[in-house]
Amino acid sequence: QEQLVESGGGLVQVGGSLRLSCLASGRTFSNYAMGWFRQAPGKEREVVAAISQSDTSTYYIDSVKGRFTISRDNAKNTVYLQMNSLKPEDTAVYYCGRGRSSVLPRRVADFGFGGRGTQVTVSS
Numbered sequence: 058q059e060q061l062v063e064s065g066g067g068l069v070q071v072g073g074s075l076r077l078s079c080l081a082s083g084r085t086f087s088n089y090a091m092g093w094f095r096q097a098p099g100k101e102r103e104v105v106a107a108i109s110q111s112d113t114s115t116y117y118i119d120s121v122k123g124r125f126t127i128s129r130d131n132a133k134n135t136v137y138l139q140m141n142s143l144k145p146e147d148t149a150v151y152y153c154g155r156g157r158s159s160v161l162p163r164r165v166a167d168f169g170f171g172g173r174g175t176q177v178t179v180s181s
Contacts, residue, residue: 059083061154061170061171066177067176069177073143076137079137079138084155089155089156090162091108091136092156093106094168095177097150098149107127112129124140126141154168154169154170154172
């Protein structure tokens, strides 16, 4: 049974940092691109970052470039999202997702499976 379990969310002040983790199980982790997408209240889901199978390629939405870093550890079946210089507009539920293949998922529809999400709240 496939599972993606996110952790690391919470409440942080503007300018602070959080590190999200996602532990994957049930599939061969290294076979798939992975990513993070988020949904803020009243807004559509958007892909925040994605990473290729072997960590050679990454994708970031423009609003997080230079602030967020996605990484993965295939030996630990885990993908991370380091979030620095957080802004109130980063407040959202963050979901870990598995790509449908090795292609970087740049749209929510490109994900084949997602976790239950973790809340990130940035207070001003």
